[in-house]
Amino acid sequence: MRSLRKHPLRVAVTAALAGALAVTASGAPAAAGAHRHPAFTLSVHFTNDMESALLGVAGDGTDEGSITDGGANPYGSASRTKTLVDQLRKEATTGKPARGQAGRRGEITLSGGDNFLAGPEFSASLERGVPFYDAIAVDEIGYDASIIGNHEFDFGPEVFGQFVESFGGSLDFVSANLDFSGEPVLDAYVDDGTIVSSKVLRTAGQRIGVIGLTTPELPAISSPRDVAVSGDLAGIANGLTEDLQRRGIDKVILVSHLQDIDNELALVPQLSGVDAVVGAGGGEILAGPADRLIPGDTAERGFPLYADDATGRSIPVVTTTGDYKYVGRLVLNFDRRGDVIGIDERRTGPVRVSGVGPDAVAGDPRVRAEVEKPVAEHLEELAETVVAASEVPLDGVRNEVRSRETNLGDLVADSLRWAGRQRAAEYGVTPPRVAIQNGGGIRNDSVLPAGDITALNTYEIAPFSNFVSVVPEVPRATLRQLLERGVAASPNAAGAFMQVSGLEFTYDTTRTAQVVEEGTSTIVTPGERVRDVVLDDGTVVVSEGTVVEGPPVSLATNDFSARGGDGYPFGDLPFTPVGTTYQQALEGYLGEGLSGTVTAERYPVGGTGRITAVG
Known part of the structure; x- marks a missing residue:
């Protein structure tokens, strides 16, 4: 997730850069007065x-x-x-x-x-x-x-x-x-x-x-x-x-x-x-x-x-x-x-x-x-510090979180939405109604057995320096295309596959997959796979493949995704990092949001049906 670490400035530098690159040889050019003795x-x-x-x-x-x-x-x-x-x-x-x-x-x-x-x-x-x-x-x-x-x-x-x-x-x-x-x-x-x-x-x-x-x-x-x-x-x-x-x-x-x-x-x-x-x-x-x-x-x-x-x-x-x-x-x-x-x-x-x-x-x-x-x-203490206990095994296997809903994927996505809501007032943003977490950012590549979850486990699951960010106004058509990016490679596994919170959606792998321009998040071919999207409060966003008109949706994600990582087509939508890493969000949600217990009822093996593939 730190692959987007470089951010060329969005200022008028193109012409200047062309001139500068013409003189970037490692050998020093002849300097005026170079024959003089240095003082x-x-x-x-x-x-x-x-x-x-x-x-x-x-x-x-x-x-x-x-x-x-x-x-x-x-x-x-x-x-x-x-x-x-x-x-x-x-x-x-x-x-x-x-x-x-x-x-x-x-x-x-x-x-x-x-x-x-x-x-x-x-x-x-x-x-x-x-x-x-x-x-x-x-x-x-x-x-x-x-x-x-x-x-x-x-x-x-x-x-x-x-x-x-x-x-x-x-x-x-x-x-x-x-x-x-x-x-x-x-x-x-x-x-x-x-x-x-x-x-x-x-x-x-x-x-x-x-x-x-x-x-x-x-x-x-x-x-x-x-x-x-x-x-x-x-x-x-x-x-x-x-x-x-x-x-x-x-x-x-x-x-x-x-x-x-x-x-x-x-x-x-x-x-x-x-x-x-x-x-x-x-x-x-x-x-x-x-x-x-x-x-x-x-x-x-x-x-x-x-x-x-x-x-x-x-x-x-x-x-x-x-x-x-x-x-x-x-x-x-x-x-x-x-x-x-x-x-x-x-x-x-x-x-x-x-x-x-x-x-x-x-x-x-x-x-x-x-x-x-x-x-x-x-670091040794982190490995010994228990932050929560889980009643069920939590699936973070690489190809699982990159291809289908898993209970660990649900947990991480829920932690982003929880952290975004916790910090929304401080940062002056709309509390997020939904959240998305790219599967490629869940990195433990294992099933955590039922039992204790340590602080070090949370770093193994969420190791990158990526920060919870709130995108306060995501148009419904954009939300649909974000979900399309997540399932564009399905049924194959891909880091862009997203785990979600605050909504349920269905998609059809027989329909047209979204295509973005290589190396960017610019949509070349809009996706048509996402058929239905319903928010947790019952709001219908997409019905039978058609976006239902309505107000935009506030969304929490990580700053890597908000900047277009994995080709997520946020475009130029403004977003606000809220001073919390996704690891901190996960640890805080486990201890405070869930009061230290991951229940089988809330996070059953296989997930709760948030993501359903048809066709």
């Missing part, structure tokens, strides 16, 4: 999209030797990142300058945002409260500033406010195109200078301006509620650059969380005065032939990429993939006027975070003790 060398170290991968990742299983620090996963982790960043800082600023670098050298360390992500690891922070484990890790690594990404808002403004609170003012959060005045918890951090539009950092006697931008698609992919978002990225960035230059700051780094590095490349031709761009949110792997990667990772393009700005200057554009797997390093050489005259190509690139191999680093003991150990123990 200052700046090492920009950065990570992005760490997304609560505090305990590291496994790679593809390639064994490069024993793990240096006893961690279960050989790559990544917050503790190893801390060690590696400390080493890179020391290398960048002490000892004899490397050939081609200036005698005066400085360093800054930046986070590109998405510092945490919904999942079992972050649930440890939610249970602990302030300070969050993810914040402790970020604080120990010692970033100079963090840009604000989209996942910061996944649980709503209050949880992001708690994350900010965790630092006690030691870290500034940067975004120039967000207006927090509608959210008092966050606006207070604007007032005290913790959330800023730009930040001036000082290193080796030099001042470095840092400008932050957040994706304009934030309202559609997260839960910012009343945080307003501006799409005038170039205008805002250029205005701040001019202000920095008036203050005598001639070195400017833009860090933009735009969800796809091509969006950064498309933005650069509209900019003036920015010396380098650090992108985030897309997860691309940029690397050169000599860069060591984690086994299983493959470089998509070189590091850095380049695009010409509005004045014709060639601007380096960089990013890394997330999960604490790499520390990005961009080494810039400036002349006395503050112009970039080149990069140190030998020391520019991704540096992998590894506990094995010739580049192995041991995890920082304090981060291991204060962050990784308690988070690992929390």
Whole structure:
């Protein structure tokens, strides 16, 4: 369900992108004045999209030797990142300058945002409260500033406010195109200078301006509620650059969380005065032939990429993939006027975070003790925490939930409708009357036996960072075509097959199946399989294949589906994420909505007849 993670901006970038892509070779273009000796060398170290991968990742299983620090996963982790960043800082600023670098050298360390992500690891922070484990890790690594990404808002403004609170003012959060005045918890951090539009950092006697931008698609992919978002990225960035230059700051780094590095490349031709761009949110792997990667990772393009700005200057554009797997390093050489005259190509690139191999680093003991150990123990506790008991086996077998109604499918769909109704007033949306859950999002691929259901079971069933979302006004004809998408592949199994709540419907596999344009949710051939749709209150929506005229229907689903995942034809219908993951909805519904008991009467084996195939 995270396959729709990239969201190219819906702004006028097509022409700019075409020009930018013409200059994205990994080798640096000849820079004007490159023959001059540098007066200052700046090492920009950065990570992005760490997304609560505090305990590291496994790679593809390639064994490069024993793990240096006893961690279960050989790559990544917050503790190893801390060690590696400390080493890179020391290398960048002490000892004899490397050939081609200036005698005066400085360093800054930046986070590109998405510092945490919904999942079992972050649930440890939610249970602990302030300070969050993810914040402790970020604080120990010692970033100079963090840009604000989209996942910061996944649980709503209050949880992001708690994350900010965790630092006690030691870290500034940067975004120039967000207006927090509608959210008092966050606006207070604007007032005290913790959330800023730009930040001036000082290193080796030099001042470095840092400008932050957040994706304009934030309202559609997260839960910012009343945080307003501006799409005038170039205008805002250029205005701040001019202000920095008036203050005598001639070195400017833009860090933009735009969800796809091509969006950064498309933005650069509209900019003036920015010396380098650090992108985030897309997860691309940029690397050169000599860069060591984690086994299983493959470089998509070189590091850095380049695009010409509005004045014709060639601007380096960089990013890394997330999960604490790499520390990005961009080494810039400036002349006395503050112009970039080149990069140190030998020391520019991704540096992998590894506990094995010739580049192995041991995890920082304090981060291991204060962050990784308690988070690992929390995961163990999830496996032992009973949230409900079921009187019947619950069918989540892959091909079952992707081809027919099952009682676990009914349970998950009901949990979306329940959570949508619970949070509707807070987010100002119409309480949903129905809900749909794509079968591909139910992932345990097993029959849970009658008996205890643990918290870890709920993550196994609903593992993705997808949020319950309410589509307040779904026209009846659209609801019919949504159901058509669910049964388009029938009788074959498909991830788009939907489990439903709040309605019953019948479909005929002998009739015309819906067809959508490949890779989109645009309907090419409307479906004619859905014959009857009746809401739980008796309202008839479709009768004998004909849509019955009437008011639209409020619907709950997950944000993956609401954005058109699995080809669901929502079109441009607005939707609102309500600050709850579908895993949290499931766990909450089991414990609170069902008072801890899944009864055989309510969820019989085979379901309750919500979905009936005929023909």
